[in-house]
Amino acid sequence: MSLDALLAGLDPPVTSQADETEWVWDIYLYLAIGVAAFIAVLVLYVIIRFRRRDGDELPPQKQYNVPVELAYTIIPLLIIGALFAITVVTVQAIEEIDDDPDLVVEVTAAQWQWQFDYPDSGVSVIGSGEEFPELVLPANSSVTFELQSLDVIHSFWITAFRFKRDIIPGSPGRFSVDIEDVAGYYPNAGVCAEYCGLAHGTMRFEVRILETDEFADWIAQQQAEGSQG
Ligand SMILES: [Cu+2]
Incomplete structure (x- = not known):
């Protein structure tokens, strides 16, 4: 069972569709935890590394940094694109109607x-x-x-x-x-x-x-x- 289901005290999944839903949910959950942790580490690093010291002037000021800006545009786009594709495929599978069920x-x-x-x-x-x-x-x-x-x-x-x-x-x-x-x-x-x-x-x-x-x-x-x- 996934972490969130465990925390929410839900019954374990009982259908193959529920397994798929939970699989998608887990991808979102763990990706979100990963992204949040990455950002927290970056913020902490910047706070400590570039904190103001006595007598310091401002650090060198830059207007842009092309490689960094490309990275923080393209990587999130790839993540969102992948999540979108996974979601669409799974929702379609879950929505499938069985016309000849037991x-x-x-x-x-x-x-x-x-x-x-x-x-x-x-x-x-x-x-x-x-x-x-x-x-x-x-x-x-x-x-x-x-x-x-x-x-x-x-x-x-x-x-x-x-x-x-x-x-x-x-x-x-x-x-x-x-x-x-x-x-x-x-x-x-x-x-x-x-x-x-x-x-x-x-x-x-x-x-x-x-x-x-x-x-x-x-x-x-x-x-x-x-x-x-
Ligand atoms: Cu009602």
């Missing part, structure tokens, strides 16, 4: 609750009162999420996906992820990340990632409970 989950957001529908199996999960709904997903699978809002703008955010997407009423959205071999329970993973009214802060959900056969059992159990009710 699982489709329809996410419906409304003030102030989440509903998760599994259209292939007719299963539906919705939160009730104080209880957060649980989004159950199979490990080692591709999942496409279809997002819609019934009222205002919400934002579907699973921190372990390192990804969030606004859900705008009247404008359904989609995104795909490849979930890795990361079966586990992530109780604080799901959040609405767009202020959507009074109870926005309680608009959360839990995430549980199950092994393939456990997921099939869970679906069967939900179907049985659904047909009883």
Whole structure:
């Protein structure tokens, strides 16, 4: 896990897309640390080396220094160009939609609750009162999420996906992820990340990632409970 994720106490990434996002984030982070350290060293050097001494005149004054100016123009341009290219390539990869995923989950957001529908199996999960709904997903699978809002703008955010997407009423959205071999329970993973009214802060959900056969059992159990009710 990267340094910033460690500091922020985030769940580790659970999708290959999240790994890519975190990889890009780490490049920015460590480059920024490197540049800041380099500048700090230069500033300290100048402060000490050229500090005013008793009786000193001003040091020799120069108007320009072509090699230095070229260096501090070209090097940052190269860095920014590289970051731009890395970002564009990664964003395009992350935005790729899987039209034939292992699982489709329809996410419906409304003030102030989440509903998760599994259209292939007719299963539906919705939160009730104080209880957060649980989004159950199979490990080692591709999942496409279809997002819609019934009222205002919400934002579907699973921190372990390192990804969030606004859900705008009247404008359904989609995104795909490849979930890795990361079966586990992530109780604080799901959040609405767009202020959507009074109870926005309680608009959360839990995430549980199950092994393939456990997921099939869970679906069967939900179907049985659904047909009883
Ligand atoms: Cu919301």
